[in-house]
Amino acid sequence: MCSLPVPREPLRRVAVTGGTHGNEMSGVYLARHWLHAPAELQRASFSAVPVLANPAATSSCRRYVDHDLNRTFTSSFLKLTETVKIGVPHSRLHSSRPTPDDPYELQYPELSCQVFLYQRSGEESYNLDSVAKNGLGLELGPQPQGVLRADIFSRMRTLVATVLDFIELFNQGTAFPAFEMEAYRPVGVVDFPRTEAGNLAGTVHPQLQDRDFQPLQPGAPIFQMFSGEDLLYEGESTVYPVFINEAAYYEKGVAFVQTEKFTFTVPAMPALTPAPSPAS
Amino acid sequence: MCSLPVPREPLRRVAVTGGTHGNEMSGVYLARHWLHAPAELQRASFSAVPVLANPAATSSCRRYVDHDLNRTFTSSFLKLTETVKIGVPHSRLHSSRPTPDDPYELQYPELSCQVFLYQRSGEESYNLDSVAKNGLGLELGPQPQGVLRADIFSRMRTLVATVLDFIELFNQGTAFPAFEMEAYRPVGVVDFPRTEAGNLAGTVHPQLQDRDFQPLQPGAPIFQMFSGEDLLYEGESTVYPVFINEAAYYEKGVAFVQTEKFTFTVPAMPALTPAPSPAS
Numbered sequence: 001m002c003s004l005p006v007p008r009e010p011l012r013r014v015a016v017t018g019g020t021h022g023n024e025m026s027g028v029y030l031a032r033h034w035l036h037a038p039a040e041l042q043r044a045s046f047s048a049v050p051v052l053a054n055p056a057a058t059s060s061c062r063r064y065v066d067h068d069l070n071r072t073f074t075s076s077f078l079k080l081t082e083t084v085k086i087g088v089p090h091s092r093l094h095s096s097r098p099t100p101d102d103p104y105e106l107q108y109p110e111l112s113c114q115v116f117l118y119q120r121s122g123e124e125s126y127n128l129d130s131v132a133k134n135g136l137g138l139e140l141g142p143q144p145q146g147v148l149r150a151d152i153f154s155r156m157r158t159l160v161a162t163v164l165d166f167i168e169l170f171n172q173g174t175a176f177p178a179f180e181m182e183a184y185r186p187v188g189v190v191d192f193p194r195t196e197a198g199n200l201a202g203t204v205h206p207q208l209q210d211r212d213f214q215p216l217q218p219g220a221p222i223f224q225m226f227s228g229e230d231l232l233y234e235g236e237s238t239v240y241p242v243f244i245n246e247a248a249y250y251e252k253g254v255a256f257v258q259t260e261k262f263t264f265t266v267p268a269m270p271a272l273t274p275a276p277s278p279a280s
Numbered sequence: 281m282c283s284l285p286v287p288r289e290p291l292r293r294v295a296v297t298g299g300t301h302g303n304e305m306s307g308v309y310l311a312r313h314w315l316h317a318p319a320e321l322q323r324a325s326f327s328a329v330p331v332l333a334n335p336a337a338t339s340s341c342r343r344y345v346d347h348d349l350n351r352t353f354t355s356s357f358l359k360l361t362e363t364v365k366i367g368v369p370h371s372r373l374h375s376s377r378p379t380p381d382d383p384y385e386l387q388y389p390e391l392s393c394q395v396f397l398y399q400r401s402g403e404e405s406y407n408l409d410s411v412a413k414n415g416l417g418l419e420l421g422p423q424p425q426g427v428l429r430a431d432i433f434s435r436m437r438t439l440v441a442t443v444l445d446f447i448e449l450f451n452q453g454t455a456f457p458a459f460e461m462e463a464y465r466p467v468g469v470v471d472f473p474r475t476e477a478g479n480l481a482g483t484v485h486p487q488l489q490d491r492d493f494q495p496l497q498p499g500a501p502i503f504q505m506f507s508g509e510d511l512l513y514e515g516e517s518t519v520y521p522v523f524i525n526e527a528a529y530y531e532k533g534v535a536f537v538q539t540e541k542f543t544f545t546v547p548a549m550p551a552l553t554p555a556p557s558p559a560s
Binding site for chain 1: 309312313316317341342422424425426427428429430431433434475479480483484485486489504506525526527528530531
């Protein structure tokens with residue numbers, strides 16, 4: 001099950017990126033703030049470098065200029081080692097995106113994040129955080145495009161500080177016990193109802209809007225058509241929609257992503273030993 | 281006081297425009313819907329034509345391509361007569377924008393709109409609705425850019441239907457009594473706190489966010505700086521902020537617009553007479 005290694009030595013280099021999408025203002029302005037005040041990211045045991053990830057898109061306050069940057073980080077594109085990247089790129093999804101194979105990313109439950117397992121083992125990732133040896137994407141929201149909301153900004157800042165504190169504790173030799181947690185994994189994608197020309201024929205139903213990670217029961221309304229009728233969820237089992245009515249996903253043909261909830265065990269992380277044996 | 285004439289004959293031609301800004305989806309999709317189903321706009325006494333106002337910006341889901349279209353409708357640009365335009369262009373402001381000189385625009389108080397008097401008599405307007413003989417701009421929100429929310433869409437649809445019903449009643453000879461109402465007029469503009477390079481140094485305070493048209497007292501916090509400190513409102517009198525943290529206004533140097541509340545009398549509109557005297 002474990003395809004990603006549990007680190008056996010301290011992490012010494014951390015990159016904290018924001019603004020992969022230029023119209024997601026919390027990440028943009030946190031990165032800019034840290035570039036002016038990098039001391040906020042520093043801890044005793046590692047160096048942390050803030051990065052404004054997509055200056056061109058940021059300048060024009062658009063998600064991207066030519067291609068969606070957060071879809072281009074394939075393994076063939078770039079390989080990095082020795083670096084933890086904490087990406088702060090996104091809007092709207094109330095979640096972090098760890099994999100259950102990487103317990104580094106799961107040890108801060110006190111901030112009440114939903115965990116979205118968006119990639120199965122063996123599939124290639126394309127997100128920014130995938131190019132790090134130990135990557136972690138944080139997504140907060142919903143936040144409207146082009147708007148810097150103080151509440152989202154503050155929560156993201158606290159969340160990043162908590163991740164950095166965790167790395168510091170790990171580096172200092174803290175052991176973390178195993179625990180169980182709930183997470184969500186995608187089981188399908190639902191597009192908007194559309195006209196023959198491809199325009200919307202309706203939009204997300206008010207009873208589904210703003211209810212990311214809440215259960216959707218068979219028979220519940222999911223779309224309100226401009227004609228007035230409701231479209232119902234015709235699946236056979238309860239799902240948990242996420243990315244509901246995400247501005248950036250209209251072009252991707254996604255009105256929401258269906259997920260299922262499951263429980264898994266995060267393995268214990270033993271304390272670092274001063275000189276781990278390569279054969280252990 | 282009355283610089284705009286009260287119509288003395290029925291209105292026969294009504295244009296209903298949506299999508300002046302291509303990323304304000306309620307107007308975009310209402311216009312598209314009406315283009316497919318124009319009967320929804322028709323009443324017995326006038327013809328109504330739906331218009332998608334800015335197809336180029338709509339195609340790229342941006343506010344505008346080269347210039348902000350809703351700033352270009354000066355009198356020198358275009359003059360129209362005989363037409364009522366009902367613009368449905370905007371996001372975020374919970375208001376309509378009539379002038380107290382034009383009682384046409386004020387006779388539907390049952391929908392609980394705030395009235396924003398954005399132009400004093402004698403100043404030139406630049407908005408789309410200003411090119412009509414009797415123009416009316418409707419703004420609903422807040423709505424995030426690029427997202428079609430069913431609740432906003434439905435409310436805007438109902439509001440436009442109510443305006444059309446009003447024109448129908450007027451054309452049919454209904455008299456409307458005078459009444460008093462509250463409105464808001466701008467008294468100042470406040471920019472975000474900025475760094476020397478022009479970037480944000482803070483953003484709208486959580487205690488001001490989402491409180492359009494609510495009173496702001498002297499000494500209340502208006503910005504939360506990235507450094508942690510709060511900036512307070514240092515004015516001497518209560519104001520009513522509108523356009524708070526509007527995505528489209530970052531580039532215009534507007535964090536919010538200060539307004540004052542005032543009361544004015546909407547004059548009675550007598551019933552149309554079959555053949556009004558030009559000398560009356």
